[in-house]
Amino acid sequence: MFDTYIFSRISTKNEAKMNGICAFLKEHDLSVDDDVEFFVVAYSGDSIIGCGGIASNILKSIAIAPELQGSGFSLKLMSELTSYAYEMGRYHLFLFTKPSNVKFFRQAGFFQIANAGEKLCLLENTKNGLKKYCNRLKRRKLEGEKIGSIVMNANPFTLGHQFLVEKSAKECDSLHLFVVQEEGSEFSYKDRFEMIKLGTSHIPNLILHPGTEYIISRATFPTYFIKDKGVIDSCHTTVDLQIFREYIAPSLGITHRYIGTEPQCVVTNNYNLEMQQCLISPLLKGSKIEVVEVPRLTTKNKNNIISASTVRQLLMFGDKACLANYLPQTTIDYLSHLSYQIAIDPVAA
Known part of the structure; x- marks a missing residue:
């Protein structure tokens, strides 16, 4: 047959x-x-x-x-x-699969690098891909007692993002900032990286890392063989944080991970809650990493939380005149470069 x-x-x-x-x-x-x-x-x-x-x-x-x-x-x-x-x-190349299929994919030249228990495994088509990435990271390792980290999307980079980076950097000997590598957002990875770079260039102890497949994006995480969205989100969190704690953090000596509070997005808030468990769990390899949650910045009149989603709405539908309350000048200039017409009125919000 x-x-x-x-x-x-x-x-x-x-x-x-x-x-x-x-x-x-x-x-x-x-x-x-x-x-x-x-x-x-x-x-x-x-x-x-x-x-x-x-x-x-x-x-x-x-x-x-x-x-x-x-x-x-x-x-x-x-x-x-x-x-x-x-x-x-x-x-x-990467693929996600059920644990029962791992043996077959190994025969096809793939190697497991992370798993979410009996739900899901992540494999790549090179035996030493993650090891080579970690070796590259080690070349950017700086000595210190308190080494911080942030993983950021910045779609786009706001005053809230800038506040989080500045505060974290002040509290640490050095701070590693990883930019999520994904397309399909309002702003491309290239533009997001450039906005972050411009908005943090004044911070001397910041090390900015380009995007990598080993910072797992929720946008590319599979949904085709897991039907329950709650399980999907949990698997994403587990795989992402397992790689971070067991491979990325030890390569740079990271001791702390900084996050902003998330009062608006349930999925991100759940990710933050699970992060606080995963990064200290005895079930994972690697030293424990302390999670530091920083309250979100608000506009000067304290009425509005500064968020990238609000900025996107203002750019698309709202009054662009109040954007100075949400964006650093570097982002405003960059958006103008991208042909966004922004009239500035800093007392509008």
């Missing part, structure tokens, strides 16, 4: 083909995440017998007909999928 088959490369924009792929995945209790761009699909005649998706450098929605699972076909599908990614210049 299925002695002959062909592989096809299909864009997720091809609705007709995607209908068949979605139906096949549904039979395997899987779905398609919004960020998947392409599929490699194996057809035997008109029937789909296997498929796998590519979302940036993450492989997702990999499914194989039951009759072919454990056969040589499985590895052929993985070979076709990784070859397609390589042709697009995506050489460093």
Whole structure:
């Protein structure tokens, strides 16, 4: 059965083909995440017998007909999928899977780097990828008793972000700031990184780190094989913080992680609460890391919490004149460079 088959490369924009792929995945209790761009699909005649998706450098929605699972076909599908990614210049690949599938993906050249118990494992296609990244970090390690860290999206960089960085830096011998590497936000990774760089250039003991796949973005985290959103969020938190505590923090001697209070977003607030447990849990390797929660900055009249989401709303729908109450001058100048027309009235909010 299925002695002959062909592989096809299909864009997720091809609705007709995607209908068949979605139906096949549904039979395997899987779905398609919004960020998947392409599929490699194996057809035997008109029937789909296997498929796998590519979302940036993450492989997702990999499914194989039951009759072919454990056969040589499985590895052929993985070979076709990784070859397609390589042709697009995506050489460093990741995938999330259930623990029961780890053995197969190891045979396909992937190596486990983190897990969320019996729910999920994260693998990459190089044995020493995380080790090499940590070795690069060690070259930026500075001595000191109190080494702080912040992980920041900054979409865009606000006075609240600036306040958090300045306060943290004053309390630490040195402070490492990691920028979340993801696209799909209102502002690109490149623009967010530049706004952070400009808005923190006056802080002498700050070390700014470019984005990395090892700071796990919620935007790219898989939802296609876990249906419960609460479980998805918990798995994301566990995997992200496991890598941070066991690999990233020891490489830089990090002792503290700073966060802002989160009164508006339930998901982020839950992440912060879980962080305080994960970074001191005896179940994880690595030294304990103290979490320092800093109250959110408010506008001068104390009426409004300064948040990036409020700024995005003001830019899109509201009165741009009050943005000086929310943004440092460096961000205002950068947004003007991006063709945002901002009239400044600092007493408007």
